Amino acid sequence: ExxxxxxxxxxxxxxxxxxxxxxxxxxxxxxxxxxxxQEKKAPTFLFMLTSSGIEKKSGRLSSILDKKxxxxxxxxxxxxxxxxxxxxxxxxxxxxxxKLTFGQGTILTVHP
Amino acid sequence: DAGITQxxxxxxTETGTPVTLRCHQTENHRYMYWYxxxxxxxxxxxxxxxxxxxxxxGEVSDGYSVSRSKTExxxxxxxxxxxxQTSVYFCAISGMGDTIYFGEGSWLTVV
Numbered sequence: 001e002x003x004x005x006x007x008x009x010x011x012x013x014x015x016x017x018x019x020x021x022x023x024x025x026x027x028x029x030x031x032x033x034x035x036x037x038q039e040k041k042a043p044t045f046l047f048m049l050t051s052s053g054i055e056k057k058s059g060r061l062s063s064i065l066d067k068k069x070x071x072x073x074x075x076x077x078x079x080x081x082x083x084x085x086x087x088x089x090x091x092x093x094x095x096x097x098x099k100l101t102f103g104q105g106t107i108l109t110v111h112p
Numbered sequence: 113d114a115g116i117t118q119x120x121x122x123x124x125t126e127t128g129t130p131v132t133l134r135c136h137q138t139e140n141h142r143y144m145y146w147y148x149x150x151x152x153x154x155x156x157x158x159x160x161x162x163x164x165x166x167x168x169x170g171e172v173s174d175g176y177s178v179s180r181s182k183t184e185x186x187x188x189x190x191x192x193x194x195x196x197q198t199s200v201y202f203c204a205i206s207g208m209g210d211t212i213y214f215g216e217g218s219w220l221t222v223v
Contacts, residue, residue, distance in 0.1 A: 032210050034210065034211065042202060042214035042215060043155070043202075043214050045211055045212075048210065048211050092210040096143075097143050097206055097208065097209060097210055098145055098160065100157070102156070104153075105154060
């Protein structure tokens with residue numbers, strides 16, 4: 001059974017702090033790992049990672065994958081209150097597209 | 113925003129009644145999915161479709177059925193709703209690839 005585990009489950013920081021969110025996985029026939037941000041509605045896509053060691057970056061967010069150690073991290077620098085959300089990581093299993101196994105999510109709260 | 117519309121967005125229904133949730137997409141994507149999201153369980157796949165009339169079960173399919181008669185519409189039916197099916201239901205779509213895009217969600221309460 002495929003498994004995706006995120007840590008920490010929740011995190012409280014102040015604006016300006018840097019945070020690191022973790023995602024480990026055990027997935028048969030691994031091919032990619034995805035990060036989503038969820039505020040009070042639908043998850044929105046952040047990154048898809050397929051290769052080890054290659055950082056993907058979007059503004060203050062960045063992410064990297066380690067296929068040897070089976071984990072990924074999501075970094076957010078200079079956090080803002082608008083970064084408060086649940087961050088989800090997921091990995092597809094099997095041979096069909098989009099059949100994602102999700103982690104439980106990390107609840108990030110950024111205080112002013 | 114991905115062109116995905118879910119309806120209804122909120123529904124309260126009684127135990128034992130049938131419920132149908134509709135997902136409509138304007139992206140002409142081949143793949144469509146229904147996920148449910150619950151505290152402590154995260155997002156879990158109920159059913160998915162890889163084309164018109166082509167559907168398959170996901171991780172938590174018991175008590176649910178789906179139909180896809182047109183590329184743009186994917187229906188999720190609870191034949192006889194139970195309290196354990198109180199949840200937020202998300203429709204999602206993808207083209208060729210693993211990145212999926214979610215609809216806004218349907219909040220279902222079974223009383």
